[in-house]
Amino acid sequence: xxxxxxxxxxxxxxxxxxxxAGAGAGAGAxxxxxxxAGGAGGLDRRGDWRALPEAEVRGRAGAALLALRGGxxxxxxxxxxxxxxxxxxxxxxxxxxxxxxxxxxxGPLLLLGAWAxxxxxxxxxxxxxxxxxxxxPDFEPEGGGAEFEWHGAxxxxxxxxxLAPAELEALALGHGLNEWHxxxxxxxxxxxxxxxxxxxxxxxxxxxGAQDYPRSDPCAIVLxxxxxxALLGRKAAWPPGRYSTLAGFTEMAESxxxxxxxxxxxxxGVRGDPAGLRFLRTQPWPFPRSLMAAFEARAPPAAPDxxxxxxxxxxxxxxxxAGAHEPTLQACVACEEELxxxxxxxxxxxxxxxxxxxxxxxxxxxxSTREVAPGVPFRFPGQGAVSRELMDGWRAAxxxxxxxxxxxxxxxxxxxxxxxxxxxxxxxxxxxxxxxxGLAAAAYHMDxxxxxxxxxxQLDLPAxxxxxxxxxxxxxxxxxxxxxxxxxxxxxxxxxxxxxxxKALRKEFPFLEVETSDEGY
Numbered sequence: 001x002x003x004x005x006x007x008x009x010x011x012x013x014x015x016x017x018x019x020x021a022g023a024g025a026g027a028g029a030x031x032x033x034x035x036x037a038g039g040a041g042g043l044d045r046r047g048d049w050r051a052l053p054e055a056e057v058r059g060r061a062g063a064a065l066l067a068l069r070g071g072x073x074x075x076x077x078x079x080x081x082x083x084x085x086x087x088x089x090x091x092x093x094x095x096x097x098x099x100x101x102x103x104x105x106x107g108p109l110l111l112l113g114a115w116a117x118x119x120x121x122x123x124x125x126x127x128x129x130x131x132x133x134x135x136x137p138d139f140e141p142e143g144g145g146a147e148f149e150w151h152g153a154x155x156x157x158x159x160x161x162x163l164a165p166a167e168l169e170a171l172a173l174g175h176g177l178n179e180w181h182x183x184x185x186x187x188x189x190x191x192x193x194x195x196x197x198x199x200x201x202x203x204x205x206x207x208x209g210a211q212d213y214p215r216s217d218p219c220a221i222v223l224x225x226x227x228x229x230a231l232l233g234r235k236a237a238w239p240p241g242r243y244s245t246l247a248g249f250t251e252m253a254e255s256x257x258x259x260x261x262x263x264x265x266x267x268x269g270v271r272g273d274p275a276g277l278r279f280l281r282t283q284p285w286p287f288p289r290s291l292m293a294a295f296e297a298r299a300p301p302a303a304p305d306x307x308x309x310x311x312x313x314x315x316x317x318x319x320x321x322a323g324a325h326e327p328t329l330q331a332c333v334a335c336e337e338e339l340x341x342x343x344x345x346x347x348x349x350x351x352x353x354x355x356x357x358x359x360x361x362x363x364x365x366x367x368s369t370r371e372v373a374p375g376v377p378f379r380f381p382g383q384g385a386v387s388r389e390l391m392d393g394w395r396a397a398x399x400x401x402x403x404x405x406x407x408x409x410x411x412x413x414x415x416x417x418x419x420x421x422x423x424x425x426x427x428x429x430x431x432x433x434x435x436x437x438g439l440a441a442a443a444y445h446m447d448x449x450x451x452x453x454x455x456x457x458q459l460d461l462p463a464x465x466x467x468x469x470x471x472x473x474x475x476x477x478x479x480x481x482x483x484x485x486x487x488x489x490x491x492x493x494x495x496x497x498x499x500x501x502x503k504a505l506r507k508e509f510p511f512l513e514v515e516t517s518d519e520g521y
Contacts, residue, residue: 043169044127045113050198057111057199062118062128064090066174067135069106073156073171077147086162088170089148090118091141093131099139107134110177110200112170131200132174134182154287159365159382168384176286177201180214183288188212216284216291220260221247223390224272226299227327230350230394231270233334233342241372242365242379245387246342247292260295268332268342272297280393283386294386296394301327307499314497318470320423324432326503346507348405351395353378372511373482402426403462404433410508411452412477412484413440419486420448420472421496421504424465436504438475445472445490471496474520482509487517 049057057063066088067074076089096104115130141148151160153175157168177200187194187205194203194212202213223245224231232243248263250256257279261272276298283292302308308328315325334342353370367378381388404426412419419438426432439448453467461467472490477483486502489495498516505514 043113043130043166043173044116045173046111046129049111049113049129050201052199054109054199057129058093058109058131060129062125063093064115064118064128064130065093065096065109066090066112066130066132066170067139067141068132068153068174068178069135069137069139069150071153071175071179072150073153073175074141075149075151075156077149084147086149086151086156086160088163088167089141089146090115090130095142096135096139099136102136102138103140104136105133106136107178108181108196108200109133110174110181112173115170117166130170132170132178134178155382157287158385161364161383163384172284172286176284176289177214179286179288184212214289216289218250218256218259219247219285219290219292220250220256220263220295221245221292221387221390222260222264222272222295222297223387223394224264224268224270224297224299225394226301226329226344228347228398229327229329229344230347230391231264231268231299231332231342232345232391233267233339235338236340239379241376242381243341243345244381244385245390246339247387248338249290250293256293257295260293260297264297267335267338269335270299270330270332272299280390281386285386292386294390296390299330302330304328311497311499315470315500318423320434320470321425321430321432324423324434326434326500326507328499343510344506345510346409347395347398348409349507349510350391351398354380354391354395374480402429402431403465404431406462407433407435407465408508409433409504410436410438412436412438412475412505412509414477414479415440416474416476418442418445418448418472418490419475419496419501420445420469420490420493421501422449422453422467423470424461424467426465428464434470434500434504436475436501436508438477445469445492448472469493473498473501482511483513483515484509485515485517488520 074089075086077084078087079085110132112130112132114127116127118128118130153171156163157171163171181196181200184203185193187208187210189210190205190208192205192207194205197204197211202211204211231246233246234243246264246267248259248267250259257277260277261274265271278296280294280296283294285292312325329344332342332344334340349370353367355364365379365382370378372378380391404424407424417438417440419436422435422437424433424435437448437452439451442448442451449469453461470493472493473486473488473496476485484505486498495518498518502514502516505512
């Protein structure tokens with residue numbers, strides 16, 4: 001939608017909208033009175049100030065500046081110590097008036113709105129105006145002992161986890177407007193230079209008079225899930241080991257809902273169920289100018305084939321309850337133009353990797369318990385990103401914990417080993433779980449069962465649970481290459497449905513490439 005047209009006519013239209021609002025806040029307000037605060041974060045954007053001369057707004061008492069430089073924002077360490085919380089640093093605008101070249105403003109002043117934090121608490125003073133602007137390379141803030149730091153705007157917005165909601169809104173608006181002005185230098189109609197207007201909220205062509213306004217590109221960001229599995233991907237440009245939800249732009253004449261499902265399918269080959277799409281919220285993402293619409297989407301299991309039907313038949317013959325069967329997930333393949341990798345992650349694995357169902361606090365961005373590869377921790381989005389909110393919300397929706405959750409889904413040794421597929425049941429709840437146990441030192445499959453579940457050892461079985469083997473075979477495990485091959489059978493327990501064993505392995509080791517074969521012993 002086009003932004004407001006400034007000038008006397010615009011003020012009249014704003015006033016008419018206020019009177020037409022009936023009993024809402026601001027109804028019947030006198031011309032020039034403050035409209036309701038615009039953003040949920042608490043920054044009062046004061047659209048009426050945009051029509052005023054810049055000199056009049058910047059001359060108001062307490063006018064302050066959010067300093068930006070090369071995609072970075074000036075922050076202030078609060079609390080003194082190095083571990084203190086970071087917040088937006090604002091400097092008196094008047095302090096830049098007489099700054100020498102290179103130490104003052106290096107771009108247009110961009111009005112963000114009225115900044116409540118700039119008025120002394122309890123003073124009763126009106127919040128002063130807050131601007132943002134690019135500053136020169138020699139700019140040095142003066143803060144009477146304050147500790148200032150430059151941080152990338154994107155990292156400050158999404159990863160630090162320190163900024164208050166009003167600070168996040170001011171940072172997003174300031175950075176977004178600044179980048180828009182940096183990219184919008186010439187008229188889209190005639191190609192001549194443009195000049196800022198509306199205190200930074202539009203540009204006007206000095207030749208033909210055409211006006212242009214900042215816009216946001218709608219994007220869908222999606223957590224696709226199937227049962228207790230979530231689909232995550234990574235871009236090659238991201239830090240090693242970082243995975244997140246999938247996202248993409250909404251195309252011309254396309255709904256957000258349609259783009260959510262289309263983008264996941266194009267990037268991963270996984271098709272979602274339109275009936276299982278749920279909208280959560282939007283988030284401005286001014287990097288450079290997106291508006292993210294966050295969805296959860298349910299993916300149906302893969303269509304059953306002969307292999308899946310044989311697995312189900314084998315498990316039913318072994319008396320494995322239906323609740324212990326894992327779904328056959330749709331195959332996912334990363335679109336090379338978009339992603340470096342995409343794969344399914346089990347909810348329990350993500351909860352352990354990311355710090356439990358409540359999520360990790362503060363600026364924690366990597367796992368201390370789970371790795372993508374040796375020495376490479378699993379990394380995830382910061383608290384400020386809606387992708388993290390999607391992941392945390394889905395993780396928190398886990399079913400109530402049971403004693404079965406204490407069991408690892410798979411335990412393997414390096415190299416060739418005998419393995420058993422074990423059904424562990426909780427008689428109290430009637431639930432069950434299939435787990436894999438491998439042991440390279442075992443001469444017989446019964447030795448594997450005895451080691452983990454029998455005799456006095458009881459190494460892996462919480463009290464009250466009971467276990468029985470439903471099949472066995474062999475596994476060749478190469479941890480250096482993250483590969484495993486499941487094959488063969490057990491004389492004692494029969495041939496395990498190896499595809500069911502492969503699912504248990506992938507729950508515990510999502511980066512393990514697993515191959516199954518019915519050949520060999």
